[in-house]
Amino acid sequence: MSTVATPFPQPGFGATSRRDAWWLEPLVTFVVFTGFVIYGNLAVFWPQIFGHPYFEIRQNAEGRIDWEHGEAVAPYLAPFYSPLIYDAHSHHAWVQAEKPSWWPGWMPFSSAMLILIFPLGFRFTCYYYRKAYYRAFWADPPACAVGEPRTGFRGENHWPLLIQNIHRYFLYAAIVFIFFLTWDAISAFRWPVVENGKRVGWTFGVGLGTLLLCVNVVLISLYTFGCHSFRHLVGGRLNCFSCPVNGMYKPTTNYKVWTWVSRLNEHHQLWAWCSMLWIGFTDFYIRMCAMGVWSDPHVTF
Amino acid sequence: MGKVTFRIWRGDKSGGSFNDYQAEVSEGMVVLDAVHQIQATQAPDLACRWNCKAGKCGSCSAEVNGKPRLMCMTRMDTLPHDQPVLIQPMKAFPIIRDLVTDVSWNYRVNKKIPPFKPRPPDAPDGTWRMGQEEVDRIQEFRKCIECFLCQNVCHVLRDHRRFGQTDTDGNLTSGKGPSEAELFGGPRFMIRVASLEMHPLDTVNRLPLLQKELNIGLCNITKCCTEVCPEHIHITDNGIIPLKERVVDEFYDPLMWAARKVGEALGIRRRKSLPIVKP
Numbered sequence: 001m002s003t004v005a006t007p008f009p010q011p012g013f014g015a016t017s018r019r020d021a022w023w024l025e026p027l028v029t030f031v032v033f034t035g036f037v038i039y040g041n042l043a044v045f046w047p048q049i050f051g052h053p054y055f056e057i058r059q060n061a062e063g064r065i066d067w068e069h070g071e072a073v074a075p076y077l078a079p080f081y082s083p084l085i086y087d088a089h090s091h092h093a094w095v096q097a098e099k100p101s102w103w104p105g106w107m108p109f110s111s112a113m114l115i116l117i118f119p120l121g122f123r124f125t126c127y128y129y130r131k132a133y134y135r136a137f138w139a140d141p142p143a144c145a146v147g148e149p150r151t152g153f154r155g156e157n158h159w160p161l162l163i164q165n166i167h168r169y170f171l172y173a174a175i176v177f178i179f180f181l182t183w184d185a186i187s188a189f190r191w192p193v194v195e196n197g198k199r200v201g202w203t204f205g206v207g208l209g210t211l212l213l214c215v216n217v218v219l220i221s222l223y224t225f226g227c228h229s230f231r232h233l234v235g236g237r238l239n240c241f242s243c244p245v246n247g248m249y250k251p252t253t254n255y256k257v258w259t260w261v262s263r264l265n266e267h268h269q270l271w272a273w274c275s276m277l278w279i280g281f282t283d284f285y286i287r288m289c290a291m292g293v294w295s296d297p298h299v300t301f
Numbered sequence: 302m303g304k305v306t307f308r309i310w311r312g313d314k315s316g317g318s319f320n321d322y323q324a325e326v327s328e329g330m331v332v333l334d335a336v337h338q339i340q341a342t343q344a345p346d347l348a349c350r351w352n353c354k355a356g357k358c359g360s361c362s363a364e365v366n367g368k369p370r371l372m373c374m375t376r377m378d379t380l381p382h383d384q385p386v387l388i389q390p391m392k393a394f395p396i397i398r399d400l401v402t403d404v405s406w407n408y409r410v411n412k413k414i415p416p417f418k419p420r421p422p423d424a425p426d427g428t429w430r431m432g433q434e435e436v437d438r439i440q441e442f443r444k445c446i447e448c449f450l451c452q453n454v455c456h457v458l459r460d461h462r463r464f465g466q467t468d469t470d471g472n473l474t475s476g477k478g479p480s481e482a483e484l485f486g487g488p489r490f491m492i493r494v495a496s497l498e499m500h501p502l503d504t505v506n507r508l509p510l511l512q513k514e515l516n517i518g519l520c521n522i523t524k525c526c527t528e529v530c531p532e533h534i535h536i537t538d539n540g541i542i543p544l545k546e547r548v549v550d551e552f553y554d555p556l557m558w559a560a561r562k563v564g565e566a567l568g569i570r571r572r573k574s575l576p577i578v579k580p
Contacts, residue, residue: 017367017387127522127542134521141456144525145367145392153461154479157518165553168546228538232546240501242432255434265538 013139015147022143029136032277039280040120043080044112046287053110054290055081056090061197065292071199074296075188076209078286079216079279083180086111091192091199092184119177122170127228128272130164168229178221185213191300207298209289212282219278223271226264234258302326302377307335308385309347313398320344321385326377332388333361333372336400348399356531359448363400364389369450369529391453404449406464409473410490413514419502435501441539442496444532451488451526451536457519458487475514486515488526488536495540498547508551517541517548 016022047053051067055078058070077084077092086100086109087093099109123129134140141148156164191205224230235241235258242251264271288294305326308319322343324335333351340347352358354373361372366380366387380386394402423430457463465484468474476482486494494507494515511517522545526536534540550557 017364017389019366019381019384019387020368127537131522131524131537134523140521141460141523141525144454144523144528145364145369145459148456148460151461152479153457153463153519155457155485155516155519155521157483157516158479161521162518165549168549168554228542229546232543236543237547237550239435239499239503240432241434241438251432251434268538 012147013149014142016143016145018143018145022146026136026139026142029132033133033136036276036280039284040080040116043078043283043287044110044116045108047110048108050291053081053087054078054287055084055111056092056286057290057296058089059194059197065290067290069197071194071197072192073194074207074209074289074298075190075192075205076207076213076286076289076296077184077187078283078290079181079184079213080116080283081110081112082177082184083115084111085114092187118170118173122167122174122224123272123276125164125167125170126272127167128269132269168233171224171227171229171233174224174227178217178224181213181217181220185210185217188213191298193300203300205298205300207296209282209286209296210298212278212285216275216278216282219271219275222264223268223275225261226266226268226271228265228268231258231261231265234261302328302330302382305335305377305382306385307339308387309336309339309344309400310389311344311347311399312396314396317396317399319387319389326382328378330377331373332365332370332375332377332380332386335377335386336372336388348397348401350401357446359446362391362448362450362453364391364453369454371448371450371531374531391449393453393455393459394449404452406473407447407449407452407487407489410484410486410515411493413473413486413510414490414493414497415505415507415510417497417500417503418505420504429502431501435499438539439496439499441534442492444534445489445492446532447489448531449489450529450531454525454529455485455487455520456523456525457485457521463516463519475516483516483519484514485519486511486517488520488541490515491517491520491544492534492536492540495544498544508548511544512548512552517545520545 042049054067056072056076057074058065058067059073060066060070072091082092083094084090084092085094086097088096088098103109135142139149140153154161156162188210189204189206190202192199193201193203235254238254241255241258285294289296303326304323307322307324309322311317311320322339324338326335333354336347336349340349349361351361351373353360356371356374359371363370363372365372365375369391372388388400390396390400390402394404394406397403419429422428452458462481463483463485464481465473465475466482473484475484494511497503497505498507520541522537522542524537527534527538530536
């Protein structure tokens with residue numbers, strides 16, 4: 001036997017006896033989430049940074065990219081701008097105007113500013129994302145059995161994190177957004193027929209962007225309908241899944257739906273990552289096509 | 302597999318240090334086997350709590366290479382042998398001696414939870430009926446072996462020391478505000494409350510207890526409890542988060558509040574809250 005002067009781990013940031021690469025997961029999370037937030041801000045401020053919002057592909061009569069005088073030649077709408085509430089020219093827009101009349105003149109505007117709070121709020125208050133960013137950004141804790149940088153702790157019992165209890169309301173909005181994204185995916189098969197820079201009709205078609213938008217809505221749905229709050233609302237709140245009906249104990253519809261949602265919920269983290277990366281790439285792809293950097297392979301019938 | 306060095310913490314509440322021991326490791330051994338070998342050959346005074354050696358009694362909880370584990374369920378062939386295997390007691394609880402910690406605080410938390418109180422029997426012979434689906438859901442929580450690894454790894458207890466305070470009657474209580482006087486029940490007791498709260502025959506409402514005394518809001522769902530559970534209970538996803546959602550129903554959601562008011566107006570019965578059981 002020999003005595004070793006190894007101190008018992010004391011509190012302090014990163015203090016641990018763990019020997020594995022505990023820092024890898026929070027580091028990857030930090031880098032990817034930061035990248036996503038930066039891209040999200042880029043998307044919102046695209047008009048101010050790149051001159052125009054470039055949420056759809058517009059070309060002029062010569063077949064060149066022309067945002068101001070061109071016509072939409074593909075049915076895609078960049079998902080960060082969906083639903084498109086305000087735009088002066090796009091057929092996707094609900095209101096044919098540059099911006100709301102009440103919008104302060106000094107404030108930069110893009111249509112994404114009106115809507116992104118809902119999907120971002122849904123992800124910010126999501127139980128999985130909470131785990132991920134509490135670890136990666138707050139280091140509270142950075143990993144299991146690893147010391148923290150701060151001694152103070154308020155948890156979600158006090159302001160400001162008490163606001164996390166609003167998650168189910170963001171869920172309601174997220175479900176509405178699935179309808180918008182589904183509509184965008186269906187619309188991505190309806191291609192404009194453009195002659196001499198003017199739309200003269202519609203035809204059926206499929207492009208790479210169509211496939212991206214379709215997969216996007218599937219992944220977002222798998223993520224949204226595997227939400228912990230959704231699982232609670234469809235059946236988890238009940239204590240009795242098989243209350244007697246006419247004296248017979250049989251599983252209720254609540255139980256069946258709860259079971260399906262529970263299966264999705266088991267992989268909530270996976271769907272969170274897949275849907276986040278996919279929607280980011282889909283948005284980027286459409287913007288690159290809209291700016292003429294990439295060209296979208298497609299067939300129309 | 303040859304000789305392996307074990308670096309084991311020796312000491313008591315006044316202090317201690319890590320001591321190195323050599324043990325002959327063979328195929329199929331677990332860390333607890335090596336500790337027993339060291340006890341038998343080199344350190345007969347090494348204190349270590351154990352009982353079943355089968356991962357069912359929850360006694361031999363410790364931290365192996367920095368990770369909270371049951372020593373009897375940690376196979377030697379899963380650990381690197383090129384450096385000493387570090388064994389230390391659970392960090393969150395007071396040390397009694399060597400690898401043995403005082404986990405009695407957990408039993409004081411347990412006393413705060415009102416026990417199972419079923420509705421009147423369903424049948425004239427004094428028995429109840431419940432569906433298999435309900436049994437399946439709460440059965441997972443009944444697998445808990447009370448090893449307290451989840452309590453140990455939970456940073457609210459481990460780092461932020463939310464062990465509450467003791468009142469003049471000797472009862473464990475929660476102080477106000479964000480301080481160490483706040484009591485956090487910890488994952489194990491969230492699971493115990495979940496097993497009772499989701500029980501279809503039970504009649505007690507424990508949501509006020511969860512929110513105000515066990516302070517479920519202090520949990521920021523970092524899932525370490527789930528990661529270390531030797532029984533693979535989905536503590537966070539199936540226990541704590543569903544309870545948090547029920548607390549939101551009860552205390553924070555205005556739509557649920559309105560639905561309750563309508564329910565009361567229509568005469569729909571709700572479960573009543575019982576007084577909290579005194580220890």
